[in-house]
Every structure is written in C-alpha cells, then in structure tokens.
Amino acid sequence: MKFLNNFMQQLTLDHPIIQAPMAGGGDTPELVATVCSTGALGFLGAAYLTPSQIIDASRAVRARTSRPFGINLFAPLPEPPIPDNLQMAMEQVAPFYEVLGLPFPEVPRIQGPSFDQQLSAIIESGASVFSFTFGTLSPQSVEIIKKHGLFLVGTATTVEEAVVLQDTGVDAVVAQGSEAGGHRGTFLGDVEKSMVGTIALVPQIVDAVSVPVIASGGIMDGRGIAAALALGASAVQMGTAFLTCDEAGVSEAYKVKILTALEQDTRLTEAFSGRFARGIVNEFMTAIDCASATKAILPFPLQNTLTRPIRQAAAKRGRTEYLSLWAGQGTRMSRRQSAKALIEKLVRETDATLHHLKSGVR
Ligand SMILES: Cc1cc2nc3c(=O)[nH]c(=O)nc-3n(C[C@H](O)[C@H](O)[C@H](O)COP(=O)(O)O)c2cc1C
Numbered sequence: 259m260k261f262l263n264n265f266m267q268q269l270t271l272d273h274p275i276i277q278a279p280m281a282g283g284g285d286t287p288e289l290v291a292t293v294c295s296t297g298a299l300g301f302l303g304a305a306y307l308t309p310s311q312i313i314d315a316s317r318a319v320r321a322r323t324s325r326p327f328g329i330n331l332f333a334p335l336p337e338p339p340i341p342d343n344l345q346m347a348m349e350q351v352a353p354f355y356e357v358l359g360l361p362f363p364e365v366p367r368i369q370g371p372s373f374d375q376q377l378s379a380i381i382e383s384g385a386s387v388f389s390f391t392f393g394t395l396s397p398q399s400v401e402i403i404k405k406h407g408l409f410l411v412g413t414a415t416t417v418e419e420a421v422v423l424q425d426t427g428v429d430a431v432v433a434q435g436s437e438a439g440g441h442r443g444t445f446l447g448d449v450e451k452s453m454v455g456t457i458a459l460v461p462q463i464v465d466a467v468s469v470p471v472i473a474s475g476g477i478m479d480g481r482g483i484a485a486a487l488a489l490g491a492s493a494v495q496m497g498t499a500f501l502t503c504d505e506a507g508v509s510e511a512y513k514v515k516i517l518t519a520l521e522q523d524t525r526l527t528e529a530f531s532g533r534f535a536r537g538i539v540n541e542f543m544t545a546i547d548c549a550s551a552t553k554a555i556l557p558f559p560l561q562n563t564l565t566r567p568i569r570q571a572a573a574k575r576g577r578t579e580y581l582s583l584w585a586g587q588g589t590r591m592s593r594r595q596s597a598k599a600l601i602e603k604l605v606r607e608t609d610a611t612l613h614h615l616k617s618g619v620r
Contacts, residue, residue, distance in 0.1 A: 274494060276495040283508065294327050327386065331376055338556075347555060377403070391412075413443035429469060480611050511577075
C-alpha cells in the first residue's frame, strides 16, 4: 500500500494496520512479533498480566523483532463496594462449576497487581506505544508515560469521550464502534446509549479532535480498511480478524466458532466479567443474562474472578458453551491463515479497493 500519513510516520509503520490488544492470551508474543515484522503494529494486551509476565512477554516479542510494538492496560477503576448479591451470584454460576468438576465457587476478591506496578513494567518493557481502555489516566501517569517517550493512545466510544481523552494529553484515540469484539471501552455515561457504529463514530470523532483517530470495530478486510481511511481514520485496529490466525493463543474450538459464526450471532453481555463485552452467544451467556439472573451479576472485576475457573476449565476441555467467545460483528469475513499472510492480503485488498474506487471499475 503506497499510503503514508503522519501517524504512520511517527510510529514508523509501513501499513495503517494495528493488531488489537487482546487480554486473556489471544495476542501471543509470536502473533505480536509477526504483525510488527510485516510493518504493521502488534499489541500485547497486558491487563491480566503481572509485572514479571509483562517483562517476559515483551522480551519474547523483542527476541523475534526489533520493530516497534505496543502494550495495553485497562485504565484504573475505583474498587467496587462489597456487593450484597455475592451469594446469589455464586449460586448462579455453581451449576457450571459442578458440570466442569469444580468445587463450589469461592468468594471472589479483587486480585492482581496495581495499575502503577503494571505501568512500571511497561516503562521498562521496550514498547513504543502504550494504549488503554475503560477510562482516563491521571496526569501523573500521563507525565510518566510521556517522559519515557511512549506514544499514548486512549479508547473512546463517543465523541465526548474522545474530547476528554484528548484533553488529558493522549497522542491518538481509538474510536471503538459498537460492532467491536471484546469489552466496551465506554467510561462516560450509559454503555447501551454509547453503542455507535464505526461508520458513524469515526468521522464524528475525526471532526471533533486534532489527534489521529484509529478506527476499530467490525473491520475485517481491505474494504473495511479503505472505508476507515475514507472516513478520516489514520489507521485501523482489528481484533477478531487476528484471532483466527495460526499464531493467536485461543483454542482451536474458539477459532472454529468465529469462523462459522454469522453476523447476528454476537451480542453484548455482562455475564462473564460484570462489564459489557461483545461475544458469540453461548449457553453460559444465555443462562446468566436471562432476566431473572441479571441481578446476580457482580460488578467488574469481581464477576471476572468468579467466572475465571469456569473459563479456564472450559478452555482445557474445548467446551465453547462455557467460554467467553469475544468476537465482533464481522465474523462471516473471518479467515484462517498466518498473521503474515493476513496482513499481505489486507494490504492487497486495500490497494485494490482504493484503485477500484478511483477507476470506477470492479
Ligand atoms: C478477544 C478480544 C480481547 C480484547 N481485549 C482488549 C484489551 O485487552 N484491551 C483493549 O483495549 N481492547 C481489547 N479488545 C477490543 C479491541 O481493542 C478492538 O476494539 C476490537 O477487537 C475491534 O473489533 P473487531 O474485533 O471487530 O475487530 C479485545 C477484543 C477481542 C476480540
């Protein structure tokens, strides 16, 4: 693609393509490094990693490529109060524990390293880009990140969020449309009211901010990339399209689910983590989300901790009916190949689309 803009120049990218961070293991160092080696930008989703795991994963990327790569965290969230529906939530998921041969669930607690501990590891990691979702960062965090020369990217699902992020000093904004797989980045107002599709969201954010905008959500091939560029985006961030690559760290059964899912097979759910995310509908999601069960969902991240043993056991046994099958609405366009082959295809398709649009010939 003979396409270059300021954002790509700043990050020394050959292609305006970003492999989305996918916390939970989809974005293996092998996937990230392969993406970076092609001249696109790979991301490690580090939200669930300890500082030493962040350093190890970054070393594994660095061992494979010297190209720039990114790391992503969830913005720090206030700790939720102890919920009064703990027992109900535990009883609600207990049958799924039982069917997988697990003992009755333990009371979930907030675990894991603090954002500041993770950020310190990222500063040492050798990453060139730091992105985040679910909120904004404190001025102190922004200052530390900038002082160490990292390019800073926040995630917005509305124009208002993009403007707030720009005001806090980010260098670029991911515009996450409602088609997107995985968790919603929404941090101002109601998630359901912030379900704006990529084609409507991107140009409205482009008009409202002066920093580069990265289009994300439902982009699966070169037609989607060309469309995003036409809307004013400087690059695209694609998650689902990379999950079915050979290097992606999700199970074969999950890949097959994506490859065979239709565009109407995903929806938003709070069932797995207590925070809205888009995934392929399955038995667990349906059971926990049903009207009578909704009150038994704990706030994020407690619900995530409560359902983790189910997801881990289900992953080992290939039981996709109990897994969080995060995926966007573009599933019918998903393809099976190496990450290198995918990026080569994306580049060719984008070129062809731009050429067809110019020449009027298909
Ligand atoms: C499995 C999965 C995990 C994700 N994890 C993260 C994450 O850790 N951090 C983040 O900023 N976005 C995460 N996302 C959202 C992506 O950044 C992006 O917005 C989304 O994948 C775009 O939609 P698409 O899947 O249709 O390409 C995740 C998406 C998926 C599919």
